[in-house]
Amino acid sequence: MTGLPHSKPHAVVIGSGFGGLAAAVRLGARGYQTTVLEQLDAPGGRAYVFRQDGFTFDAGPTIITAPFLLEDLWRLCDRRLEDDIDLRPLDPFYRIRFHDGSVLDCSNDDAAMAAQINQFAPGDVAGYTAFLKASEAIYDVAFTRLAHQPFDSWGDMLRLLPELVRLGSYRSIYGLASNYVKHPRLRFALSFHPLFVGGNPFTTTSIYGLIAFLERRWGVHFAIGGTGRIVAGLVDLIRGQGGRLRFDARVAGITTSGRRVNGVRLASGETIAADIVVSNADSAATYGDLLPAAARRRWTDAKIARAEYSMSLFVWYFGTDRQYPDVPHHTILVGERYRELLRDIFDRKILAEDFSLYLHRPTATDPSLAPSGCDAFYVLSPVPHLGGNTDWTTAAEPYRQAIANHLSATLLPDLARHVVTSRIMTPLDFRDRLSAHAGAAFGLAPALTQSAWFRPHNRSEEVDGLYLVGAGTHPGAGVPGVLSSARVLDTVVPDAAFFKR
Numbered sequence: 001m002t003g004l005p006h007s008k009p010h011a012v013v014i015g016s017g018f019g020g021l022a023a024a025v026r027l028g029a030r031g032y033q034t035t036v037l038e039q040l041d042a043p044g045g046r047a048y049v050f051r052q053d054g055f056t057f058d059a060g061p062t063i064i065t066a067p068f069l070l071e072d073l074w075r076l077c078d079r080r081l082e083d084d085i086d087l088r089p090l091d092p093f094y095r096i097r098f099h100d101g102s103v104l105d106c107s108n109d110d111a112a113m114a115a116q117i118n119q120f121a122p123g124d125v126a127g128y129t130a131f132l133k134a135s136e137a138i139y140d141v142a143f144t145r146l147a148h149q150p151f152d153s154w155g156d157m158l159r160l161l162p163e164l165v166r167l168g169s170y171r172s173i174y175g176l177a178s179n180y181v182k183h184p185r186l187r188f189a190l191s192f193h194p195l196f197v198g199g200n201p202f203t204t205t206s207i208y209g210l211i212a213f214l215e216r217r218w219g220v221h222f223a224i225g226g227t228g229r230i231v232a233g234l235v236d237l238i239r240g241q242g243g244r245l246r247f248d249a250r251v252a253g254i255t256t257s258g259r260r261v262n263g264v265r266l267a268s269g270e271t272i273a274a275d276i277v278v279s280n281a282d283s284a285a286t287y288g289d290l291l292p293a294a295a296r297r298r299w300t301d302a303k304i305a306r307a308e309y310s311m312s313l314f315v316w317y318f319g320t321d322r323q324y325p326d327v328p329h330h331t332i333l334v335g336e337r338y339r340e341l342l343r344d345i346f347d348r349k350i351l352a353e354d355f356s357l358y359l360h361r362p363t364a365t366d367p368s369l370a371p372s373g374c375d376a377f378y379v380l381s382p383v384p385h386l387g388g389n390t391d392w393t394t395a396a397e398p399y400r401q402a403i404a405n406h407l408s409a410t411l412l413p414d415l416a417r418h419v420v421t422s423r424i425m426t427p428l429d430f431r432d433r434l435s436a437h438a439g440a441a442f443g444l445a446p447a448l449t450q451s452a453w454f455r456p457h458n459r460s461e462e463v464d465g466l467y468l469v470g471a472g473t474h475p476g477a478g479v480p481g482v483l484s485s486a487r488v489l490d491t492v493v494p495d496a497a498f499f500k501r
Contacts, residue, residue, distance in 0.1 A: 017045025020280030028241035031496030049228035094330035121183035198310025198442025283472025284437035349388030443472035
């Protein structure tokens with residue numbers, strides 16, 4: 001088994017998504033020698049960057065809602081985030097466009113929000129304000145106090161239960177919103193956020209109501225150069241610490257000695273020794289594909305198969321030879337069906353003919369992401385994971401065409417004539433390219449019974465020396481969630497001096 005010639009304890013990090021990169025920075029700051037192994041040809045994982053025909057497309061995350069988590073990583077390296085990354089606050093955060101063409105521009109401007117709500121639901125203005133107070137109360141507990149706390153034992157969960165009950169976490173986020181406002185459009189606007197992390201608002205715990213306050217408290221930001229610029233900045237931090245990154249390095253297995261990990265085995269056959277291993281891979285894949293079945297007692301193949309997984313995504317990246325200046329940075333296009341469409345996606349797992357969409361136009365903020373006079377876009381549609389029977393090898397192009405027709409009829413007139421570059425991502429890509437179980441874009445679904453202690457732990461329950469970060473572990477998906485999962489390592493990973501005894 002090969003290793004590195006160094007005196008520091010060696011931490012191998014599997015995967016270079018935000019969780020893996022943040023973990024490497026934190027471990028490097030604590031005295032570990034780090035090696036990050038990435039199966040793709042460049043860093044980022046779901047935050048990979050596609051470049052083609054002069055256009056730059058962020059493959060996945062597009063917004064930053066908790067910049068202080070990034071500032072903390074730069075501070076650990078005695079650097080300042082603002083010296084490397086230009087984060088621009090967005091106003092509005094996003095525009096919600098309903099099927100009849102009416103819009104709601106969401107921001108942290110209280111007067112502007114109240115004026116808009118008063119136009120279509122005057123009786124809900126007070127309820128909206130009360131919802132925001134409830135969101136803040138949830139944030140103060142679920143994010144400020146619990147997102148960075150490990151849930152290693154059932155006792156940790158028991159201590160949390162009174163708070164969860166007090167906050168009404170047994171309700172869905174849609175149920176929480178409905179408790180405060182009556183108009184269906186406002187109920188949507190206050191409860192759709194779990195779709196950003198792979199959950200159904202009608203079943204996802206109301207704990208995710210914290211996102212509304214998170215956005216208002218810290219704002220919604222975009223990095224000039226794209227989210228990939230943040231990835232590049234994190235890579236630079238790791239290399240500045242003396243850490244290494246290897247690309248085209250697919251991990252085929254986590255090796256053990258007794259009940260402790262001792263390294264990893266690559267698909268090439270190479271083995272790399274490690275004192276600890278941190279997996280930023282999909283948690284179901286970490287246990288189901290990388291750790292031998294004989295080493296697993298809780299996350300057995302049967303339990304992995306029974307678990308509930310998030311939706312997947314269909315994403316179309318495209319560039320146009322003209323600009324659409326009336327289209328804001330973020331637009332959410334809500335279809336005429338909502339609850340029934342989500343049932344099709346999450347319960348029936350069928351690909352419906354209709355859709356609701358998220359349209360990202362980064363060139364509204366950063367024109368450098370496209371050639372002069374052009375626009376870069378991606379449009380995202382929530383779709384079932386591969387537990388359904390959709391054949392994406394034949395369904396992808398007709399589905400893309402249907403989305404293109406809808407965009408042309410609503411926001412992007414004469415679109416087909418102006419598209420000059422195009423690529424798609426389907427659930428097959430999430431499975432085959434990103435090693436996501438069932439092609440689920442966000443790993444385990446954010447259900448209450450799959451949260452905190454019920455989720456795969458940050459410190460593995462199966463073997464010593466294995467740690468998990470990313471969407472599939474605590475606290476969950478989304479950039480703030482995966483960055484927080486790396487912060488949990490400060491509590492559960494021993495100091496580097498432990499290995500020098």
